[in-house]
Amino acid sequence: MNGTVLYDPAGLIEAGLPFDRAPYEALVAAVLAWQAPGLPPCDYAQIAVQLTGHVRAVAADVQRRVARLPPDSGRRFLAEAVLGETERRLAARLEATAACAMDRARLVRVLYERLDRLT
Template sequence: MSDTYVVLHDPDGLIEAELPLDRAPYEALVTVVLAWKEPDLVPRDYEQIALQLAGHARAVAANVQCLAAALPKSDGRGALAEVVLREADSRLSAPLKGTARCVQNRARLIQALYERLDRLTETLP
């Protein structure tokens, strides 16, 4: 075992932006969460699911931000992305609650972010 380590300094998030999103498991989780009718979980379980979804939402938002920033100012997709990103920032800054509603709100946010991401990538070469 080595006694040395390397500290990663990436203040602009460039390395994270280059990593592909692990989309399928989160889309499956979103589908399940949004299908809940009367879930019976303890608050800590809701909090853990909300944390997972919030972390993934931040990663998707970072990708949306990178793609939107690369668009010309005259491209309306960038303006729409900014609206979604502001909403994401607002929702993600709200404190987590141990409720199904909180988890479902995070799931809806991921849906909105992926929809915007898909719109930004559909016409790119």
């Protein structure tokens, strides 16, 4: 396997890349529409891991945009509240359950809503 490891502690490379939202919005819609899907636990775990990674990426983008707002901005206050709740919920251990995957899907949806309000 050939590859290059990049050192980017400030996240500047990631900040310049736009999200491909459509696949994640489709996944979120599908997950939130579940009515007792009956998937094997490994599928729930994989979906939760995928959504968790995307939650972290979108939260980082929201944080970068929040940093540009004035300290007394109402939009900043709301975004910081959403980011705080996101961190609290991400601290919970991942479980191979529909409920966990649905929780991560809700986080993606809320973060995209906040991101759109900051754009």
